[in-house]
Amino acid sequence: MPPENLPGAALTLRGLRKTYPGQTAVDEVDLDVRSGEFLTFLGPSGSGKTTTLNMVAGFVAPTAGSITMDGQDLLALPPHRRGIGMVFQNYALFPHMTVFENIAFPLKQRKYSRDRIRTEVASALEQVSLGGFGDRLPKQLSGGQQQRVAVARALVFQPRLLLMDEPLGALDKNLRESLQAEIRRLHRELGITFLYVTHDQEEAIALSDRVAVFDRGRIQQIGTPDELYDRPATRFVASFLGEANIASGEAEGERDGTVAVKVDGGVLRAPGSAAAGASVCVVTRPERIRLEQRRGAAGLNRVSGPIVDLAYLGSSVRLRVEHAPGHSTVMRAPAGTLPPCAVGDTVTLAWDPRDSVLLPDSPSSTTPHPTKGMPS
């Protein structure tokens, strides 16, 4: 029985490991999922996020560690006794059953009466705006409709935890966005705990209360989307979540709580502390950087060089400046706020050191999304 009668289950993962011969899929994962929160596992493929989800569902047995839900040991229960809803990437609707029979399936396992099944299925279909589709077969529905049936089926038996494994991965962009809104609405209305897996950082940011970033079997950082974006804890998180300028270099010394870092094409400062000579990197988000027209305040980070790329992205403009041979810095500004400039113009980019983040320079073996990582 749920403690405190909260609708959402609280989940605790401790020292969770999964090793396969010659490979560690999940490595010492500790995690507290709060009752009713929307938590997303974000990471590239092979980072351990799906394996972790499957261990919660019961489809993969951990090599070591524990999983408890509201204080109950989940690992002692087979999957069908865990009472956890799950939505799969390929929908996993039973092709030989109608929509009604699919959604009635979990209720039949729970020996609900015929009348109760009828009313519960009808209201579940209403909840995902598919009233009147009960007699169709899954193959007669579009991908988006099928996934809504899968969501209805996973929720109809009122689980207190819903797992979603890349549920929108097979859908096109527009549909994905409208289904994201629907998933957010369901989460708000039901108040149960959602555990969501995706490799799409925009989706993670759009949906989640908190995001756990996975890389190489470990949780690199866990926090709200804001925290992860503004204060990434590792170079991997910085490059995987949104666009980032990452300049590697050698720490020269501290002054007034900032560290000067010698990078290609100049010296950058960032708040923090580091021993002189340490390998560090300075991470700066493109929208924190401004185009400097005349020499401004002292103490700003500055890089200069020719504009090598200029792209209008509708609401914003993206500018790439090659501040040292082979190294460039990207800035983004709202459209219309930039002075006239063209590819080839030499410009100076400037930003407040407090808008940069100082991180140890640990190269990551998993390659982040090819379009997201920015060379420094």
Add this chain to the structure above:
Amino acid sequence: MSATRVRDPERNSGAVWRVLQVISGIGALWLLVPMLIVIPMSFTGSRSYRFPPESWSFRWYENIVTDDRWLSALGTSLLIAVIVAVVATTLGTAAALGLSRIRIRGAQVLNGLFLSPMILPVVIIGVAVYLVFLNFRLVNSPGGMVLAHTVLATPYVVVAVAASLRGFDTTLERAGASLGAAPLRVFLSVTLPIIRPGVLAGALFAFIASFDELVVSIFLVGPSVRTLPVQMFTSVAQESDPTVAAVSTILMVSTAIILLLVVLAQRSEPRRAP
């Protein structure tokens, strides 16, 4: 025969296509005519295998119905084939499921082992089974016959079910478990309905494999168990009256019907659960 590689028949000239059709037709006739000969033979009026028959009658069909040996052999064969079909389908389906799931080294070897009764010369199986069964008093017993036929029939089920499992998405079983169904329930409600065409085809093949089995059966027959193919074989060897042609005609027609059912079963999409 010259091997002509045909990629897209529609792009070949009509003449080439016509020639290929004729060749295929001749091939089909070559295979079928000797068997079809027994149909007119079964309606002959005389007590010999002269072809074409000089007179016509149904007397050999009457003979099947009135001669106790034929009817009891038919009954024995049907009973054994039904039992074999049930047992072999259960075993073969379980084996195919297991083989599709295990991830161990040597799974291929295991697969070959399951299919070996299909590959080994039947005569060798017959001799081996005979020698082993002698020790267990299984020669001249219906149980022994069922056992031996099951060995021969199971590989057909394994092959048919394995084929339908290749397209089966095991995520569906996970979904079933996540919705609260225990493993056996998942198998009965989710897996079995989806692989049903393969299971049905396997059952029909198993039935046929037992029903027309001759070689191994010859080693195992005796006064208390005598199957139809064995009866036909001894009839040809000892009596040589055309009753066997009448039996053959009945068997051909019924086999054709069963094979037609197999094709239909494989073509039909998985239907709605009851």
